[in-house]
Amino acid sequence: MYRQGIPTSKIAAAAGVAATTVRYHLQIAARAEPGIREEHRAALPAVAPQPNEVGLRNLADLVAFHQVHGRLPSSHGKSARERALESWLANRRRQAAEGTLSPAYREGLAVIPGWDKTSRSKADDEARWQQRLDELRRIRAAGGDWPRHQKTDDLDERMLGVWLHGQRIEYRAGRLDPAREKKLNEILPGWREGRGHRGGRRASR
Structure with a gap:
């Protein structure tokens, strides 16, 4: 048991003897087999x-x-x-x-x-991007406002807000894929400006 990394306290409890008794016998065993303690340490869970x-x-x-x-x-x-x-x-x-x-x-x-x-395929990446686009399209079609990427406790809103914020960053940096930009422009008019700007819609109060 000791070789398997089990501590002396558990060995003692399983055997129904005092821990000092187990340690005494281990000292004797270690003199006969010096490598037993190293085997114990190697078997300990990381x-x-x-x-x-x-x-x-x-x-x-x-x-x-x-x-x-x-x-x-x-x-x-x-x-x-x-x-x-x-x-x-x-x-x-x-x-x-x-x-x-x-x-x-x-x-x-x-x-x-x-x-x-391991890394997913580009097809999977594109499917997830399209899923975010569809989710936001449904929200906007229902009259919802642009999602916030901060200052909100709604995890779903924050997730979409972070995604949309990322698209804006990619666009401003000139890194946004042209095909994705085209979809955003067609499906989400005003996506670049967001709340309180041209194309944005306020949620009903």
């Missing part, structure tokens, strides 16, 4: 590292990136930040496979389906 401030910021940025772009960051991304997020995610995938991923990271990443798998 301790998941606790997330730090930088890691939590990376987690938040990764979730936001996925909401905006409908995909996970790529190692071939145009920006250094995207490439850094891909590297950070690769390390989290490795920890998940090894069973050492922090529960806080696992819970935070759970909002991204399939985050622990």
Whole structure:
């Protein structure tokens, strides 16, 4: 049992003896087999590292990136930040496979389906982008206002708001795909301006 990484307290409880008795016999066993303690340490379950401030910021940025772009960051991304997020995610995938991923990271990443798998296809990315567009189209058709990406407690609104905000950023930077820009212009007139501007509609009070 000790070789399997089980602590002496649990061995004692299972055997119905005092922990001091178990430790005494382990001392004798260690003299006869010096490697027994090393085997015990090697069998101990790995301790998941606790997330730090930088890691939590990376987690938040990764979730936001996925909401905006409908995909996970790529190692071939145009920006250094995207490439850094891909590297950070690769390390989290490795920890998940090894069973050492922090529960806080696992819970935070759970909002991204399939985050622990390899990169998705471009077709999947496009399908998610189209889904966001359709969701926002339905809201606008029903008379709803443009979603906010901050200062709202509605998670669905924030998700769409972050996505729309990302499209605006991509457009202003000249990086928005022309086909996507065309769809946005046709389906969501006024999407570039948003609330309180030309093309925006206020929600009824």
